[in-house]
Ligand SMILES: Cc1ncc(C[n+]2csc(CCOP(=O)(O)OP(=O)(O)O)c2C)c(N)n1
């Protein structure tokens with residue numbers, strides 16, 4: 001079955017690793033999987049997006065209105081993913097903020113959590129906010145916030161088995177595997193503990 | 198992810214990006230030498246091969262021209278060679294590419310070039326498929342990572358069958374797409390270098406030889422047309438509307454056809470050159486309308502038009518000529534659906550997205566591309582502006598030519614100091630041109646160390662011998678940073694032999710050469726003032742490593758003294774506004790330093806007019822950052 005995820009974030013947040021772990025877990029479960037990273041000059045703090053897909057015949061880009069889940073690793077970046085989400089889709093937003101130059105000087109140029117929440121409410125779609133960096137810090141390292149979000153995604157969607165993700169993390173991140181597995185479970189439990197599912 | 202590249206056996210399914218597939222293809226095909234020059238989107242191939250210690254020689258050349266020169270030598274010695282570059286690099290290499298394509302090759306020679314439709318990275322939005330026509334050499338255009346692997350392998354065989362170079366062309370999206378790939382067998386070739394004298398083939402002396410070589414190249418393309426027949430797949434279904442699509446446009450088409458349950462007559466074009474004329478004709482004979490889908494220029498479409506003109510019953514062609522499909526930007530499945538609706542005469546429905554009242558476009562956050570926190574280039578431009586002000590020059594009216602790389606970020610707010618960005622090394626020649634035209638002095642050229650070695654040396658020689666008064670500012674951060682920190686020829690502690698810029702600059706006649714650490718602001722300002730007022734070509738090297746590659750050693754514990762910071766209300770120009778440093782963030786009305794991001798460059802301490810930014814612990818060893 002086709003399953004589509006559009007993930008958004010900014011350079012340095014680990015969107016490629018996020019996509020890699022998820023698609024490898026999909027592959028391990030026998031699905032056809034692909035992801036495409038739309039990055040530009042991400043290294044310098046630009047926006048990054050990834051289209052992660054599983055299913056039969058899949059091309060790199062997801063069509064508008066076809067994403068089962070849109071997710072962002074940085075709060076405002078979710079706006080880039082909005083056109084992709086299905087009417088009955090799910091929205092998962094990290095509360096992590098990276099306030100750029102113009103928004104720092106003029107705070108009205110950065111959306112508030114309330115604005116975003118209302119935007120999705122008005123569209124009759126549920127947005128889940130995750131304090132991913134706080135959870136990651138508690139789990140051991142702030143840089144695992146991407147894997148916290150992966151945990152939240154898996155808990156929300158059951159798109160892959162948790163064991164598959166844990167195995168992939170173990171196989172592709174030698175010395176950092178443990179802290180990432182911890183982050184994954186923390187993100188997972190944040191959702192299950194809150195009865196979002 | 199790339200751990201599969203070397204070891205995994207045939208048949209295994211992995212997830213590979215387009216670039217990983219090319220790297221694997223080199224190994225499967227028994228390639229012994231890979232060279233090229235970094236440039237998005239093709240950079241990762243050489244990096245992967247090196248990281249994986251692939252047992253073949255893979256290395257960066259000083260520029261793309263030298264890369265293809267070297268690759269040609271390797272091929273003429275009978276060994277398989279791949280050369281990689283971005284589309285701009287192919288322009289640099291093109292002189293040799295055309296000459297080698299005329300001469301032909303011995304060992305398989307594949308030129309892997311990446312285009313950037315939609316310009317995800319900057320530079321000219323160009324269609325490198327024209328080079329295949331220009332050089333009379335075949336070009337394969339894969340549509341997904343599996344095809345990238347298959348076509349890489351095939352390209353080497355094809356190159357050796359016809360005796361000429363073969364282009365393998367990718368795009369940013371394809372190179373960055375990670376998809377399921379079934380690995381092939383690793384072939385081990387026993388190759389030994391040999392070269393035989395054949396001046397008819399290997400020289401360009403005389404009209405007869407050159408015309409014969411032109412004939413030979415054209416013959417190779419004709420041969421390739423027959424050999425590649427099976428790569429271009431025609432599916433006839435009897436529909437009145439047909440589609441011809443190439444590369445990613447094919448992948449998008451397939452998705453749209455499946456989603457809308459359409460079974461149209463269609464042709465997948467995998468060879469941008471030679472276009473599969475026979476199959477195009479066969480498709481045209483059965484349809485009333487045909488849509489041509491390709492990214493950028495109407496190259497396959499022009500062949501379609503020429504074939505249509507030979508027919509009695511001429512189908513209507515939909516594509517770029519009639520303005521339906523844009524020549525600017527890339528394509529997407531949504532666009533393909535929209536364009537396909539036109540010849541079909543029915544609107545293919547889009548998928549229900551959510552309805553939002555708010556203007557999402559207006560809400561999106563604008564992200565200024567700026568230097569990393571602690572980047573030495575920020576200090577350099579800051580000092581340049583200070584020096585101009587000290588000399589009574591208006592920074593807004595003094596021409597500074599910029600160059601390619603992170604160094605060009607000086608064009609953005611808050612510095613707005615670089616006026617131009619053209620091609621690698623262009624800053625020097627362009628500045629010379631401004632001076633020759635009589636523009637008010639000083640005219641200043643700024644460039645990075647990578648760019649200096651790539652293409653600036655002849656231009657500096659030119660400025661020296663024509664007696665220009667030109668300050669040449671080289672921001673030497675030890676690596677080619679923007680493309681991912683490749684060693685340059687001056688890289689300290691790198692794999693390459695170090696040939697420092699100052700030695701080269703002196704050797705080519707610079708009147709003075711000075712090396713300064715840009716973190717020492719006062720010294721840097723003084724050095725700028727001296728080169729801005731000197732006559733002759735004077736080189737100022739501002740040397741400090743890129744902090745994204747090598748973090749600063751000392752943590753100065755930079756902090757904002759809240760008692761002193763007057764805040765946004767009270768400050769004329771806050772440090773956020775003046776420096777755009779990602780480590781200085783807003784804290785209510787005041788500012789604070791984000792300790793996880795700060796690199797202790799000290800520029801904000803120097804800048805703050807109220808002396809509110811202070812260091813805390815002197816010379817505390819920096820903790821390792823990241824995991
Ligand atoms: C002909 C050509 N080749 C390659 C590139 C890709 N490219 C963009 S920036 C860059 C690196 C520049 O390095 P350097 O001059 O050291 O500046 P830095 O980014 O380190 O500041 C390269 C190779 C290009 N734009 N044009």
Ligand code: SF4
Pocket residue numbers: 043044567568569571572573574603674678679743744745746
């Ligand atoms: S990558 Fe390096 S050179 Fe480029 S902006 Fe960051 S610190 Fe500066």
